[in-house]
Structures are given as C-alpha cells and as structure tokens.
Amino acid sequence: MRKSCIWWAALLTLAASIGFVTPSHAISGSVRVTIAKAGLLVGAGGGKGVLTFRHRNYPFTVQGLSLGLTAGASVNKLVGRADYINELSDFSGSYGVVGGGAALLGGVGGVQLKNDKGVIITLQGPKGGVEVSANRTWVVIKLDQTRSTPD
Numbered sequence: 001m002r003k004s005c006i007w008w009a010a011l012l013t014l015a016a017s018i019g020f021v022t023p024s025h026a027i028s029g030s031v032r033v034t035i036a037k038a039g040l041l042v043g044a045g046g047g048k049g050v051l052t053f054r055h056r057n058y059p060f061t062v063q064g065l066s067l068g069l070t071a072g073a074s075v076n077k078l079v080g081r082a083d084y085i086n087e088l089s090d091f092s093g094s095y096g097v098v099g100g101g102a103a104l105l106g107g108v109g110g111v112q113l114k115n116d117k118g119v120i121i122t123l124q125g126p127k128g129g130v131e132v133s134a135n136r137t138w139v140v141i142k143l144d145q146t147r148s149t150p151d
Contacts, residue, residue: 027053031049031081031082031123033076034048034076035076036074039071042065043135046061046063047061056151058147070135071133072129072131074131075128077125083119097113
C-alpha cells in the first residue's frame with residue numbers, strides 16, 4: 001500500500017511539473033546551398049543557397065575563408081537544417097567551424113556551423129573535385145529578405 005502511494009505522489013508531481021515547462025520559441029528551417037572553394041594553405045570560397053523558414057524561401061549568399069591545411073578545389077551541394085532560429089534575422093551573420101575533409105573526384109561532405117546568435121546549421125551532401133583540408137573556417141551568410149518566395 002505504501003509503495004502505491006509513493007508512485008501516485010511521484011506521478012502527480014511529474015504531471016504538475018509538466019505544466020511549468022515553457023515551450024521553446026526557436027524554430028528550425030531547411031537549408032540548401034552550393035559552395036565552390038579552392039586554396040593552398042589559405043582557402044576561400046563562396047556560394048548561394050536557400051533557407052526555407054516559416055513557409056517561405058529566402059535566398060542567401062555565403063562567403064568563407066579557411067586557414068590551415070587546404071589544398072585543391074571542390075564544389076559542394078549541401079542540404080540540411082538550421083536550428084535555434086528565434087527571428088529570421090538570426091540566420092545572417094558570421095559562423096565558425098573547425099573541421100576537415102577530402103575529395104578525389106567525388107565524395108560526401110558534411111559540416112556543422114554555429115553563429116553568435118546560437119543558430120546551428122548542419123549540412124551534408126555530395127562533394128566533387130580534388131581537395132584535402134584540415135582547418136579553421138569562418139563563414140559569413142547574408143540573407144536577402146527582399147527576394148523571398150512562398151514555399
């Protein structure tokens with residue numbers, strides 16, 4: 001009898017605590033981007049993409065610079081998601097990433113970026129070209145809100 005009272009008390013406490021949890025207002029969006037990059041020790045790249053957020057498509061540009069071991073050139077067609085977006089303007093900004101990769105004519109690439117507003121972009125997809133890299137990369141994303149289209 002005593003054990004059942006403890007279980008009921010625990011269940012009621014759990015049910016009551018669920019009412020105090022506040023939902024997160026951060027929203028995720030899907031991302032598609034094509035990036036071309038090249039380098040020898042210092043790498044540079046750029047590209048274009050689309051963020052789908054709240055049933056609208058927003059084009060954006062990407063520019064990046066990497067320092068470390070970089071040799072070769074590649075084209076990456078990546079898809080993924082952007083998490084922890086509170087406002088659309090949170091997506092634009094500077095992102096940092098430490099990583100590496102390799103491609104010999106073709107392969108698969110993946111990256112996770114984070115900006116100072118807490119937005120995390122996780123991308124993956126095919127990579128074409130010849131490249132070896134292990135570096136620190138800085139990426140600047142500029143969102144063009146004036147050219148949005150319905151999803």
